[in-house]
Amino acid sequence: MSEPTGGRRFLDQAVIVTGGSRGIGRAIAIGFAREGADVVLNYAGNHEAAASAAEAIRAHGRTCLLVPGSVADPQTAVRLAATALDALGHIDVLVNNAGITRDGNLMMLRDSAWQEILGVNVSGSFYCCRAVFEPMRRQGKGVILNMTSTAGIKGRSGQVAYATTKGAVIALTKSLAQEFGPYGILVNAIAPGFVETDMVASVLARAGAREAFLEATPLHRFGKPEDVADAALFLASSDSSFVNGHILLVNGGLYV
Numbered sequence: 462m463s464e465p466t467g468g469r470r471f472l473d474q475a476v477i478v479t480g481g482s483r484g485i486g487r488a489i490a491i492g493f494a495r496e497g498a499d500v501v502l503n504y505a506g507n508h509e510a511a512a513s514a515a516e517a518i519r520a521h522g523r524t525c526l527l528v529p530g531s532v533a534d535p536q537t538a539v540r541l542a543a544t545a546l547d548a549l550g551h552i553d554v555l556v557n558n559a560g561i562t563r564d565g566n567l568m569m570l571r572d573s574a575w576q577e578i579l580g581v582n583v584s585g586s587f588y589c590c591r592a593v594f595e596p597m598r599r600q601g602k603g604v605i606l607n608m609t610s611t612a613g614i615k616g617r618s619g620q621v622a623y624a625t626t627k628g629a630v631i632a633l634t635k636s637l638a639q640e641f642g643p644y645g646i647l648v649n650a651i652a653p654g655f656v657e658t659d660m661v662a663s664v665l666a667r668a669g670a671r672e673a674f675l676e677a678t679p680l681h682r683f684g685k686p687e688d689v690a691d692a693a694l695f696l697a698s699s700d701s702s703f704v705n706g707h708i709l710l711v712n713g714g715l716y717v
Contacts, residue, residue, distance in 0.1 A: 468496045468497065469496065470497065470694070471496045471497050471498035471697070473497065473499070474553035475498070475545050475551050475552050475553050475554075476493045476498045476499070476500050476501070476553060476554040476697075477503070477541050477542075477545055477554070477556065477589070478490040478493070478501070479503040479557055479559035479585065479589060480503065481502040481503060481511070481514060481558065482502070482504035482505075482507050482510040482513075483510050483658070484660065484686050485558060485658060485689045485690070488686035488687050489558060489694075490525075491514070491518055491521070491690070492687070492691070492694050494517075494518040494525070495521050498523060498553075498554070499523050499524040500518050500523065501526045501541055501545045501549075502514060502518070502526065502528070503532065504527065505531050512527070524548070526544050526545075526548055528540055528541050531580075532584075532585030532586075532588060532589060533585050534588075535588040537585075538585075538589040538591065539592055542592040542593055542596065546596060551596065552596045552597060553602075553603060553604065554603070554604045555590070555593045555603070555604070556608070557585070557590070558608045559582075560581060560626075561577070561578055561581045561660075562620065562622075563575070563622050563623065564619055564620050564623065565619065565621075566619055566621065567621050570621065574622065578622045578623065582626035583629045583630065586607055586630055590648075593605065597644065597646045601644065602645040602646065603645070603646040604648075604649075604696070604697045605646065605647070605648045605649075606649055607630050607633065607634045607649070607650040607651075608630070608650070608651055608653070609627045609628075609630040609634070609651065609652045609708065610623070611652050611654050611712050611715060611716040612627050613628040613629075613630060614627075614631070614652060614708070614710075614716060616628075627652075631650060631708055634648055634649065634708065635706050638706030639706065642705050642706075647696075647701075647705045648705065649704060649705065649707045649709065650707070650708045651689060651693060651696070651708075651711055652708050652709065652710050653684060653688075653689050653711045654710075654711065654713055654716065655674050655678065655683045655712075656683060656688065657683050657684070657686070658686060677715055678713045679713060680714060682713065684712070684713060688711055689711050692711045
């Protein structure tokens, strides 16, 4: 295997990234590979996008293993952990990035949509954290990063389901930071603001939304997936070895 073309902060570490085929997840996975990590990349169904992400990871001289499936299925989490352990021998970092949105006011939201978003955003993070705990406990160290949102902190009209699930992820993060900390496992979360991804595009497509959110963001720009990836790399690195149970806002000042 060739040497990584970027830095060495995560040299030969094994990183699991859920929802890693596009957007923020893809940027995070490539960022870890650039810093020397091997990646187990999960995706729900877009094999073409996942294959493209894997190619970008391998271009840095690192291994990339693809594991399809919805994280709402607990067996997907089991397969992710087993794939990492079988191929790489250890699990150093889990990034729970997979997430969906089902927008709408409370009275407009179908029961099926409510159950679907809970399954991916909350249960999926829970299942994956559970799957990596024992391997991380045995090695006496590990990092778990959960992706939440400013909507989970302050709420958002018209996104009641999404905001609720992201608030639950914050509670999960804080609880597991206390449970897992004694075993040397750090659990933190990242709360992005508006980042230029396919998911956010649906929100910004509403009349006047793009201008309104730009005006509300003190930096007067939207984030890039790489902005969030940089935050993830920091929280997973030795530079933040005493940071646990923290929710890092990456939002340009949209919510402070």
